[in-house]
Amino acid sequence: MRAIGIILTGGKNEQLGQLAAGRAVAAMPIASSYRAIDFTMSNMANSGIQKVGVVTQYNSRSLIDHLSSAKWWDLGRKYGGLFIFSPYLIRDNFLWYRGTADALYQNISFLKRSNEPYVIIAPGSHIYKIDYAKLLTYHIEQEADITLVCKQLEESNCSNYTVVQMDEKKRIIHLEDKPLDPLTNVISMGIYVIQRTLLIRLLETISSEDRFDLVNDLLIRYRKKLKMMGYL
Template sequence: MIMDLNNTIALILGGGRGTRLFPLTKIRAKPAVPLAAKYRLIDIPISNCINSGLNRAYVLTQFLSESLHRHLRQTYTFDHFSGGFVELLAAQQTVNSGTDWYQGTADAVRKNLVHLRESWIKHVLILSGDQLYRMDFRDMMKTHIESGAAATIAGIPVTRKDASALGIMQVDDTGRVTGFVEKPQTEEEIAKVRMEPSWIDARGIESQGRDLLASMGLYIFDKDLMVDMLENSLHSDFGKEVFPEAINTHKVQLHLFDGYWEDIGTIRSFYEANLSLASKNPPFDIRNRHSPIYSRPRFLPPTIMGDAKITGSLIADGCRIGDNVTIENSVIGLRTVIGDNVTIKDSVVMGADFIEMRGAERDGKLPVGVGAGSVIQGAILDKNCRVGENVRILNEAKVDHQGEDDDLQIRDGISIVIKDGQIPDGFSC
């Protein structure tokens, strides 16, 4: 049975300041961070919605939302007959909700309940704007309806080493959630929510030593229940407060998932997820024709390259790559310019927002792109970077954290050139 989502609205939570993704979030909201050479993080949950037959969604955010708003406006335009929309709801001052910023995910939804008063809305799908996964939400809705639950949560089997960063659930034989521990740190806490691996195996998923079920932060709520819980509490967060309370007062069902899922919450996870997509057999297939990833259509020329050796990499449109260039295990974004004799390894280069014409007046700035003779390894170059000639960005000193306002900063041992940053000729680190 295929469930339709005609009575469902998606709420995609844009997150807070995104401090763990700084400096990529210095000038943009977390869901607007570029991904896999040509997409943005927000394209993942929206694409999952569209591929599930759900074309009505609100994106809730409050910090640096201008570029995100522009991306949504230029990308997700539906015909006049489907009634589809993807709209951004930024924090704003209203008569009823006050003047405060969102205090958390639940508070963000509470302050936008006016948009959920439509009589056609029966269910609310709560999604995160910073995760990489592919899911048909019709399957999750099927679990929700057939179980008779008031709320359903997606969960994934994990090992104990992953538990300390996730919310861990315990369920009974029917899949009803009966216990929850947020980020357990001790064996005693883990023991409270441990599952028998045989329970997982019996549901067609190989446990492979995994005996814990982690919340993916994806929820389906009956709208009336969700509205009632938010209006009659001061809870600020779904994962820490609303969901645990719902377990005690209503039937909450697990929707078991075992596909690829990555929470892009830190610089390290962002870096590793991007490079994994460039591998020969990526854990997440961005080329799946049955469930494509949608993004803004662009009319760019093909990439042109000289005598270059490229292995295990993603190369986007509109690039210009010079002679004697080596690119290994890297992601090269839209409109990237790479000079002659350049080596780029294990790096994410986000490209540029524009094509800079040769000979253009630059007011003393270096050309956009990576200059001749430079070596980049283990780094992230944000958009519109101007890296000079004979630059070496290798983090040879193995620094873990460095810089706050510099054009080149280091987080989690990864060198990052910030958006519009400029690195002078001959620089080395």
């Protein structure tokens, strides 16, 4: 596949209580023998993605232990493979990830060393099934700069999500993060496709301006400048 995968495992989530106590949400047990991240990992492996980077931060030990056997997803290969990234402390870097965009920027060398032209970014805590190969084909056919996977909710209260408004051709014309008065009931799933070199350029730009959030500082800020498409 012509894309690498990056899985963001997120920080602490107090809403889940004891289910996520002492562990990353992505490591939360599902049906006793699975972890939440298994669904995203399986989606990527089944879609033909051969190189996956997992960005960890909060209480990542159990998650790293779980991922230690990459052969589960056929990622223990000579070319490609599974890469796990945690915040590291050096003289010029003494902070944890300050946001989702910063988490990507601190691991930008992974993007620069890769040869695949596209990047698929996905959360590691969601339970879903998707064919990323079809998503990538859609992204290329639409000649999009960034494609967001979206979902239409049945409930009208979408204030806890990034709300998406699209035109009749599914081009995104408005994005708002956790709005008090949502314009639609279509939300972003936190899954994105973007050209690798474009992502590198955008991350370097917003990082130089001390901006750290993927949604507010990149997607919303550049929505009018870039062609963003929704994938339902």
